[in-house]
Amino acid sequence: MSPTPPTSATQISAGDDPYLWLEDITSERSLAWVREQNAATRRELGSSDDFEALRQRLLAIFDSKERIPFVNKRGAYCYNFWRDGTNARGLWRRTTLAEYKKTDPAWETVLDLDKLSAAEGENWVWKGSDFLRPSYDRTLIFLSRGGGDAVVVREFDLETKSFVPGGFFLSEAKTSVTWRNRDALYLGTDFGPGSLTDSGYPRIVKELRRYASLSEASAVFEGETEDVSVSAAVVHDHGRLYEFIRHRKTFFTNQVYIRRGDEWVKIDKPDDASLDTFGDQLLLRLRSDWTVDEKTYPGGALLAADFDAYLKGDRGLTVLFEPSERKCLVDTSATKNCLITNELEHVRSKLYLLRHEAGQWTREPLDDAVLGSAHAWGIDPDDSDDYFLTVTDFLTPPVLYFGTAGQAGREKLKSLPAFFTAEGLEITQHEAISKDGTPIPYFQVSRENLQFDGRNPLLLYGYGGFEVSLLPNYIPAVGAAWLERGGVYVVANIRGGGGFGPSWHYAARKENRQRAYDDFIAVAEDLIARKVTSPKHLGIQGGSKGGLLM
Numbered sequence: 001m002s003p004t005p006p007t008s009a010t011q012i013s014a015g016d017d018p019y020l021w022l023e024d025i026t027s028e029r030s031l032a033w034v035r036e037q038n039a040a041t042r043r044e045l046g047s048s049d050d051f052e053a054l055r056q057r058l059l060a061i062f063d064s065k066e067r068i069p070f071v072n073k074r075g076a077y078c079y080n081f082w083r084d085g086t087n088a089r090g091l092w093r094r095t096t097l098a099e100y101k102k103t104d105p106a107w108e109t110v111l112d113l114d115k116l117s118a119a120e121g122e123n124w125v126w127k128g129s130d131f132l133r134p135s136y137d138r139t140l141i142f143l144s145r146g147g148g149d150a151v152v153v154r155e156f157d158l159e160t161k162s163f164v165p166g167g168f169f170l171s172e173a174k175t176s177v178t179w180r181n182r183d184a185l186y187l188g189t190d191f192g193p194g195s196l197t198d199s200g201y202p203r204i205v206k207e208l209r210r211y212a213s214l215s216e217a218s219a220v221f222e223g224e225t226e227d228v229s230v231s232a233a234v235v236h237d238h239g240r241l242y243e244f245i246r247h248r249k250t251f252f253t254n255q256v257y258i259r260r261g262d263e264w265v266k267i268d269k270p271d272d273a274s275l276d277t278f279g280d281q282l283l284l285r286l287r288s289d290w291t292v293d294e295k296t297y298p299g300g301a302l303l304a305a306d307f308d309a310y311l312k313g314d315r316g317l318t319v320l321f322e323p324s325e326r327k328c329l330v331d332t333s334a335t336k337n338c339l340i341t342n343e344l345e346h347v348r349s350k351l352y353l354l355r356h357e358a359g360q361w362t363r364e365p366l367d368d369a370v371l372g373s374a375h376a377w378g379i380d381p382d383d384s385d386d387y388f389l390t391v392t393d394f395l396t397p398p399v400l401y402f403g404t405a406g407q408a409g410r411e412k413l414k415s416l417p418a419f420f421t422a423e424g425l426e427i428t429q430h431e432a433i434s435k436d437g438t439p440i441p442y443f444q445v446s447r448e449n450l451q452f453d454g455r456n457p458l459l460l461y462g463y464g465g466f467e468v469s470l471l472p473n474y475i476p477a478v479g480a481a482w483l484e485r486g487g488v489y490v491v492a493n494i495r496g497g498g499g500f501g502p503s504w505h506y507a508a509r510k511e512n513r514q515r516a517y518d519d520f521i522a523v524a525e526d527l528i529a530r531k532v533t534s535p536k537h538l539g540i541q542g543g544s545k546g547g548l549l550m
Helices: 028-046 051-062 113-120 307-311 476-483 502-506 514-529 545-549
Strands: 072-074 077-082 091-095 108-112 124-131 138-145 151-157 169-173 176-181 184-188 204-209 218-222 229-237 240-250 253-260 263-266 274-278 281-285 290-292 295-297 302-306 318-321 327-334 338-345 349-357 360-365 373-378 386-392 399-404 411-415 425-433 439-447 458-461 488-492 538-541
Touching: 028 051, 051 476, 108 113, 113 124, 124 176, 176 229, 184 229, 204 229, 218 229, 218 240, 229 274, 240 274, 281 307, 281 327, 302 307, 318 338, 318 360, 338 373, 349 373, 425 514, 439 514, 458 514, 476 488, 488 514, 514 538, 514 545
Parallel strands: 327 373, 458 488, 458 538
Antiparallel strands: 072 077, 077 091, 091 108, 124 138, 138 151, 151 169, 176 184, 184 204, 204 218, 229 240, 240 253, 253 263, 274 281, 281 302, 290 295, 302 318, 327 338, 338 349, 349 360, 373 386, 386 399, 399 411, 425 439, 439 488
């Protein structure tokens, strides 16, 4: 059943693909081929004397119930989606914040997907929800058949914990939908021929009123077939309501329109800049340099302005974050009175609190000593200045803390146990010089007493895409199956990723893509030059975009 490619490229006419039949992923032919490849892999790996013991240990790690149940607070409740051996498809559940802070919180089941799938004869996979604000008594639930991109959307009553009879229902499609108000949705979906872009996403946004059929929905905005997508967003932010249309012309560019009465007004900004809000403030995160009123703001900067004044033409911009060659912004999050910025400096986490008071912005560190990879986010910006904070690294299991902006200290809420022995291991950071002279940072995890004899088995991981940063992260399987057994693990922060912001990403796109490969090669060569390993002991790994890198 293995696909048999032709012996030379000349035997294939333009457009032919000898593996095209594998696109039918559920066909018996494709599944038989997968089983054959799996069997060959098992035979190879299973020949090792300690394979079975290691397999059982990894299985125990993957099946462990020792996980942090992260939550999203919506109204009075904290919601969590949970899967385990008993609940294969998962439970959507909730508890109060006070209860969640306990070691073993009591959970209330809102929706059992295993029971729902059995009752309806479907293979439902959870794809999220969208709450009606500010009441939080209704939500739209997104369900996928088998895990695909297309979803079914159904209205759900959070008080009765049941689907609303005669409520909003959208058939399976690549749908984008959000509440406009209790009785109306902004909707992008497959309305029929011509309603999707060439990328397969909605080209048209319509307003669908309660009890109306899809054919009765009124058009709000239309993009072009060659666009990526068009979608609507309704933002409730510190007492203000914003209605936006996001018109994505390409993967990295978008135009944003705001509703003013019955009109949609285009917001003046660079197409590659992202737009957000913080109360009455407009936030712009730049991807490239932008010159306004003879002043140039660098790509990677975060700017703020009074929203209403900005729409009227005022360009009084305040720089909330300014990047440098080795410093970038990861993301932002809001509490009631603060904006949290998660930043990286030399691929190490830095967290800050920004306040907007009396027309001025101030900035202070969130914490004096956050070690490892850290990320903080506001719990409920309508209600409090409380935030969650996670801290981890290659050798330290994740810890979840609870804190309040402006108050010293924080409370440890949850943590993972150690899944492997980290004693005697250390994390170091190094730089390799790429082909064009650019320093490329990388993390190395190894024994403290490592012998630099070129004989250490080493696994080098890379990604290099979509401005994704590879940070120090606890990976139990790598620790148990590799580090404990004397292996060296290395993560390369190559260009194309997000280690140093948008410029680091742009540097290895399109005609410059070769730089990502050069960077990865440079790290491998540096490891060999330092005699950490040698070619015969060096393995490489990557997934998705990193899989193409491999």
